[in-house]
Amino acid sequence: MKRLSSRLFQAVPKVLLLMLLWGSVVAEEEAVSNSSFIPLVEGKPYLHVIHEGRSVKVQRVQDPAYELKGYFARTARKCPPFCIKPISAADDVATIAEPEMFEFMENELRDGLGMLIDARTKKWFDKGTIPGSVNIPFTELSKEPGSEEMQKYLKLFGGKKRDAGSLELAMEQLGLMDGKHKTEKWDFSEAKTLVLWCNGPACGQSPRAINGLLKAGYPADKILYYRGGMQMWLLFGMNIVTSK
Amino acid sequence: MSDLLKTITSSATFRRSLAVVIVLLVSMPVISADDYLTEIEAETVKLDPGLSYEKQPVGASSDNTAGQVSESESRENFEKWLQEKYRGSFVFYSKLPQRSREEVFQQYTQGADLKVLRKTIVDRYLQR
Numbered sequence: 001m002k003r004l005s006s007r008l009f010q011a012v013p014k015v016l017l018l019m020l021l022w023g024s025v026v027a028e029e030e031a032v033s034n035s036s037f038i039p040l041v042e043g044k045p046y047l048h049v050i051h052e053g054r055s056v057k058v059q060r061v062q063d064p065a066y067e068l069k070g071y072f073a074r075t076a077r078k079c080p081p082f083c084i085k086p087i088s089a090a091d092d093v094a095t096i097a098e099p100e101m102f103e104f105m106e107n108e109l110r111d112g113l114g115m116l117i118d119a120r121t122k123k124w125f126d127k128g129t130i131p132g133s134v135n136i137p138f139t140e141l142s143k144e145p146g147s148e149e150m151q152k153y154l155k156l157f158g159g160k161k162r163d164a165g166s167l168e169l170a171m172e173q174l175g176l177m178d179g180k181h182k183t184e185k186w187d188f189s190e191a192k193t194l195v196l197w198c199n200g201p202a203c204g205q206s207p208r209a210i211n212g213l214l215k216a217g218y219p220a221d222k223i224l225y226y227r228g229g230m231q232m233w234l235l236f237g238m239n240i241v242t243s244k
Numbered sequence: 245m246s247d248l249l250k251t252i253t254s255s256a257t258f259r260r261s262l263a264v265v266i267v268l269l270v271s272m273p274v275i276s277a278d279d280y281l282t283e284i285e286a287e288t289v290k291l292d293p294g295l296s297y298e299k300q301p302v303g304a305s306s307d308n309t310a311g312q313v314s315e316s317e318s319r320e321n322f323e324k325w326l327q328e329k330y331r332g333s334f335v336f337y338s339k340l341p342q343r344s345r346e347e348v349f350q351q352y353t354q355g356a357d358l359k360v361l362r363k364t365i366v367d368r369y370l371q372r
Contacts (some may be wrong), residue, residue: 048325048329055322070290070291078283121284123288124284124288127289203288204280
């Protein structure tokens with residue numbers, strides 16, 4: 001009896017703590033649903049990403065009267081080179097919109113299974129970027145597949161160099177061995193999912209980077225193209241960050 | 245046949261047409277990779293006047309603004325994030341002594357993923 005009451009006594013703080021935690025979750029959810037808070041998407045008020053070692057909260061401008069001004073509010077630019085680009089950057093490379101970006105940021109990016117790449121030149125990047133992005137300009141990702149720079153990037157993305165023999169390659173081609181995500185020189189089976197973006201639908205920088213990666217053998221199904229880019233990101237009132 | 249070709253190529257009309265074609269080809273707006281780079285780099289100059297939006301601080305502000313991340317983003321934000329997203333881990337984290345919390349935060353700032361953070365949190369919790 002004594003033991004039972006002692007156990008009960010020990011369990012009380014834990015139960016209270018759980019109730020407190022549950023209460024705070026409910027309170028937070030109610031606060032968000034009852035207010036006029038403008039979420040990223042329905043059910044997701046904001047999210048956090050790591051940017052250069054710091055946690056950054058991604059959210060939308062809450063002022064419904066807010067209007068985008070400045071460079072990214074412009075409707076037209078000289079064409080070429082700033083012509084409206086097709087929805088697809090390359091065959092078999094999926095194009096994503098903002099909700100998929102948020103999912104990516106909260107999952108693959110957070111878990112280290114993906115990389116968010118700002119494929120614009122450094123001058124653009126320095127003016128502000130989407131939180132969680134790293135700057136790898138398209139000029140770098142358009143280098144020759146065999147070049148030292150490209151090899152460095154492929155390794156950074158999780159590609160592993162391989163020296164497959166002709167028998168192994170033949171077996172992979174015949175489907176007798178797993179050849180998915182493998183080329184003659186690279187094994188991309190553990191490579192990261194990459195999301196590439198640039199200034200928006202009239203920007204050619206990320207499509208060029210994507211095509212450079214494909215040329216180097218990077219698997220198309222591990223590349224995603226965020227066509228909306230900086231322009232749509234800002235149009236929806238999401239915040240950006242600048243480098244240290 | 246070769247005489248006919250000779251007559252055509254030596255005619256003034258042909259030469260004039262050839263010259264026009266060459267001039268047209270040269271003046272066509274062909275954008276090389278270098279030109280493209282020059283053009284996009286030049287475009288960044290136009291970006292400056294429109295940066296008022298981005299200059300609004302977000303980190304230290306209310307939820308009504310957006311823009312650059314504040315330098316004050318720190319352990320407080322990390323803890324808030326952990327509490328919001330990974331409540332279970334946060335419960336253990338909140339029971340750790342300050343030095344262990346600092347260690348977890350340092351790992352976080354160095355870009356460690358959640359698996360690593362969780363392991364450290366649990367290890368330190370068990371070593372208390």
